Every structure is written in structure tokens, then in C-alpha cells.
Amino acid sequence: MYIENTGLEHLQLDLNTLDEILPEYGLIRAGQWDYERVTYDRKIVINNNVYYLRVQGYAVSGDVGAHDAIIQLKVPILGKYYYPHGVEYGEDENFPNALVNECKEILLAVKEELEPLALAIES
Template sequence: MYIENTGLENLKIDLNTLDEILPQYGLIRAGQWDYERVTYDRKIVIKEHVYYLRVQGVALEGDVGAHDAYIQLKKPILGKYYYPHGIEYGEDENFPNSLVSKCEETLVKVQKELEALR
């Protein structure tokens, strides 16, 4: 599920700033990157289900591996994890309203902080 109207999808920002700020909101860039793309994930466990809030970006210039890149963020997505197959993001998935609201609140805070640092 795409999370709309966060303002993040229009943001262009330095990779090192993202690496500093996003972990404060539980969005971690572990091994999810290559030289042109980055992915920050926040794992959310609610009762018997596991969800992932994902913020992705693509390098407009520079090299992610060298920690020297300028990133264009994409529209955030929310997915549900299914063992052992992985994460599903489809519109057919059911997401609790409270989870969606919490994710939207987090993304608004992230957007405001990143916007102030640009």
C-alpha cells in the first residue's frame, strides 16, 4: 500500500543526512542498497502479524556505496510480511487503520525534519 501525500516523494536530500535522521524514526538502511538505490525499513509487530514501513530512494548523482550520493525519495509503502515468502504490498492487503495512522504520523515528522535540513 502506498502512503500518499507525505511530501517525501518530492524530497531530494543527501544520503548522509538520511542515514543520520531516519534511524531516529526506526527506519533502518541495513543491507538494502546498491550503488543507485536505498531502502529504509521499519519493522512493526502487531499481535500475530509483522508489517514493514518502507522508504525508498534513488541516487540522482553520486555513489551510495561511497556514502556520497544525492537521493530522490519515492512514495513510502506499507507491506505485510508472510513467512516464508516475503513482504506483500498489494492493495488487496488489509492494514489496521491504527497502523496506517501511526505510519502517516511518523512520515510527517520525518518529512518536516528532513525539509528543515535541506
């Protein structure tokens, strides 16, 4: 499920800024990166169901592995984990309203903190 209209998809930030701030909101970039992409996940467990709030981005310049990149954020997504297949985001998924609202609140707080630190995007 895409969580639209958060405004995060309009932000470009230094990778080190994201690595410093997003963990404060439970969004962790563990092994989910390569030299051009990053993924920050927040694991949420409700009634033995595991969900992931995911904020992804890609390098518009620099190198993620060298901790020297400017990251363009994408539209955040919410997925449900199924063992052993992984996380599903499809339209067939049913997410509790309370979970969706909690994710929107988290993303709003993230945007409010990141927006003043964002770089100007060239048109």
C-alpha cells in the first residue's frame, strides 16, 4: 500500500542526515541498501501479524556505500510480512485503519523534521 501525499517524495537529503534522523522514528537502514538505493524499515507487530513501514530512496548523486550520497525519497509504502515469502504490498492486502493512521502520523512527523534540512531540487 502506497501512503500517498506525505510530501516525503519531494525531498532530497544527505544520506548521513537520513541515517541520523530516521532511526529516531524507528526507521532503520540495516542491510537494505546498495550503492544506489536505500530502504528504511519500521517493524510493527499487531496481533501476531508483522507489518513494515518502508521509506525508500535512491541516490541522485554520490555513493551510498561511501556514506556520501544525496538521496531522493520515494512515496512510502506499507506491507505485510508472510513467512517464508517476504513482504507483500498489493492491493489485496487489508491493513487495520489504526495502523494506517499511525504510519501517517509517523511520516508527518518525519517530514516536519526533514523538510527544513532538505536540499533544493532543480527543476
